[in-house]
Amino acid sequence: MGAKGEESFAQRGLIDVVDKAIELEVDLFLLAGDLFDHNRVKSRCLEFASEQLARVQCPVVMITGNHDCMADYSVFHRYDPTEAGEHIHFIKDEEGGVLDFDDLGVRIWGKGIVDHHPENKPLERVPENEHDGWYIGMTHGYYVERGAGLYSSLITPDEIADSKLDYLALGHVHVFTEICHGETQAAYPGSPNMNQGTREMTAAHVEFQPGEGVKINRVELAGHAQAVSRKAEEPVMPSFLG
Numbered sequence: 001m002g003a004k005g006e007e008s009f010a011q012r013g014l015i016d017v018v019d020k021a022i023e024l025e026v027d028l029f030l031l032a033g034d035l036f037d038h039n040r041v042k043s044r045c046l047e048f049a050s051e052q053l054a055r056v057q058c059p060v061v062m063i064t065g066n067h068d069c070m071a072d073y074s075v076f077h078r079y080d081p082t083e084a085g086e087h088i089h090f091i092k093d094e095e096g097g098v099l100d101f102d103d104l105g106v107r108i109w110g111k112g113i114v115d116h117h118p119e120n121k122p123l124e125r126v127p128e129n130e131h132d133g134w135y136i137g138m139t140h141g142y143y144v145e146r147g148a149g150l151y152s153s154l155i156t157p158d159e160i161a162d163s164k165l166d167y168l169a170l171g172h173v174h175v176f177t178e179i180c181h182g183e184t185q186a187a188y189p190g191s192p193n194m195n196q197g198t199r200e201m202t203a204a205h206v207e208f209q210p211g212e213g214v215k216i217n218r219v220e221l222a223g224h225a226q227a228v229s230r231k232a233e234e235p236v237m238p239s240f241l242g
């Protein structure tokens with residue numbers, strides 16, 4: 001949540017994105033890493049994060065980013081976000097993990113950052129989808145169209161296409177970006193915070209419409225979280241998955 005003086009911006013961002021999720025009555029709230037700016041977050045800031053996560057009216061699924069990675073010194077060894085409520089789900093295993101939300105017809109695969117370096121591949125080995133409903137992925141890294149360079153935690157177009165995910169929630173880049181490869185649509189939501197190298201404060205509102213597919217909406221906030229919703233009155237079976 002930043003150094004002293006930045007906290008109000010970062011805290012405002014989290015408040016705003018939670019407010020927006022409540023306003024939009026979303027079915028899932030996805031946090032694709034870097035909830036915290038670093039692993040030395042003070043306890044009053046952790047309490048603030050829990051207060052905000054507790055306000056969310058739907059399941060929250062979160063992974064770690066590079067700033068709050070699951071290293072030995074991780075903040076998440078002294079802070080358990082799931083204590084904010086039974087609706088908080090934290091995928092923190094190094095190999096990633098899968099969660100099923102049967103009432104929503106959604107399966108979520110997620111993999112957070114343990115070690116942010118050039119050999120880390122955030123979108124390697126996405127489990128094959130053996131699920132009838134929507135298949136959503138969450139990961140944290142740097143998408144590059146071509147050429148690897150020396151960047152850490154790279155995500156490639158082929159990996160996105162090969163994932164066979166319906167939607168991939170990306171974290172790391174603080175600018176709202178829509179990406180599509182193969183049948184997979186992905187997005188960076190931008191950041192809900194001011195002072196992140198951009199003046200845009202945004203989130204991604206993603207609608208899953210049976211028969212139509214995935215629609216990604218850029219949402220302006222006065223907000224690194226992703227709000228996901230489906231049309232509740234419709235069945236959740238996506239026709240394009242057959």
Ligand SMILES: [Mn+2]
Pocket residue numbers: 033034065066067140171172173
């Ligand atoms: Mn990051």
